[in-house]
Amino acid sequence: MDFITLLTVIAFLLIAVNISSRDKNPWAMLSGIGLVGIAIVSRLFGGGGFYETVIPLFTDVGLSLLAASGWLMVRRARANPQPFLMLGLMSLGVAGLLYLSTQFFGTRSAPASAQMSFLLELGPDDHIDEVAPLLARHGATYEQAFPSIALAADEDLAQVYLVYGDPASFDDLMAALRADAENVDFVEHNITISLDPMPETTAAPGLARNYLENDPRVAEQWGLEAMRGHEAHALLAELKPMRKARVAIVDTGVDQKHEDVKGVFRKSPGNKDGNGHGTHCAGIAGAATNNRIGIASLNWNGAFVDVLGFQALGAGGAGTLESIAQAVLDAANADADVISMSLGSTAASPPKVLVDAIEFAQKRGAIVVASAGNSNRDAYNHFPSNIDGVLAVAAIDQNLRKASFSNTNMSLSRPLAAPGVDILSLIPNNGYRPMSGTSMATPMVSGLLGVMRALNPDLTAEEAFTILHETGTTVEDSPRIGRVINAEAAILAVLALHA
Secondary structure, three states: OOHHHHHHHHHHHHHHHHHHOOOOOHHHHHHHHHHHHHHHHHHHOOOOOHHHHHHHHHHHHHHHHHHHHHHHHHHOOOOOOHHHHHHHHHHHHHHHHHHHHHHHHOOOOOOHHHHOEEEEEEOOOOOHHHOHHHHHHOOOEEEEOOOOOOOOOOOOHHHEEEEEOOHHHHHHHHHHHHHOOOOEEEEEEOOEEEOOOOOOOOOOOOOOOOOOOOOOOHHHOHHHHHOOHHHHHHHHOOOOOOOOEEEEEEEOOOOOOOOOOOOOEOOOOOOOOOOOHHHHHHHHHHOOEOOOOOOOOOOEOOOOEEEEEEEOOOOOOEEEHHHHHHHHHHHHHOOOOEEEEOOOEEOOOOOHHHHHHHHHHHHOOOEEEEEOOOOOOEHHHEEOOOOOOOEEEEEEOOOOOEOOOOOEOOOOOOEEEEEOOOEEEEEOOOEEEEEOOHHHHHHHHHHHHHHHHHHOOOOOHHHHHHHHHHHOEOOOOHHHHOOEOOHHHHHHHHHHHOO
């Protein structure tokens, strides 16, 4: 039983004791209700994904209600214990069903060892041997988190270790490590991060018109119309890139054998996808276009963008801070021009290891793009989109309005918007399907950035955002989500930089 569960049980017992007493104490009742509120908020903002938050929350409430009903039964109080008993059983039942769904449908896939770890960062002049005795006393083991990063390349990331052990002892061990200011710079939980639940999707109707592109399903891609992608294709058909840009999809992997991406996929570790989310994002960002196959992206004739895959999340759509940071570092070391991250979670402040990994990528010249999230709230605490310098992408629907699920992003430093509802793209095994989410809007931006980098390899992240913002289309919800990308105008602006 962890601290939050214990707190919840105590809170409900306080309430039960008060209602079973002849002398009612309003302060005791208020204290109990207040503790319930604190416990719920602690669960909701604990930094985990959907299932990692909701399952423990229902379990806490269920156990607490059963404890309260037991108290009322023992005291033979006038208050009826049956509602507490029934609600408690229902809560545990919901928790059980959600847990079973994670087993049958793979919504959680991070290995057990990763779920029982935290991240320890030592000072640049310190050695793991200096804290090894403390770790041993708590039965913990460790390994270097990012062995490919040398101290000369990044003195923070090179000194990060994954510490494994019994989660019940983590709080005490982490507190002891934090107290060792001489050797320890930072400690944080290696939290599990899951993909946002996908909003409901319907097939977009085909648009009746003649197209320059010969991709057979281009008529189903309303997003190209919204961002003036067809006009961009007309420009690109007459242009040659200075070099092909590399767009890295940091996600669940990419099916490298898919018919519409295999010609532009370049050797990279995330070349398989047991989930489908990463392959869908890859198609939006860089599917070979005008090849008489499947869909169109901005990658005209497949000549402007190469797609690379880096697996940050497992087949169930879940990963850890360490696995996501490692994927970002791998993408940076592969000289990615653009790193596209259709993932995230919420926390009071972004995790340091992910901030450091993204800064490492930015220093190597990568433009980092991330989804703003699907919770219909302000994205100020949604990472990695709230990390400094990251382009944060909200989603619009076919009416050019903020998608009902999309977070707003104007509290972030580089807000943009792109189509993100009923977006047709690739799924593994040569399949195609529409999906919705800021996850889909993000690779729209990433693919355009790839084309821009192909035309001007020296384009900086700041210059790229300025162009996308200044050339973007102002829509009714722009005060909440930024301007909608305009591919034609952005390409013309890039060409004007070295005209």
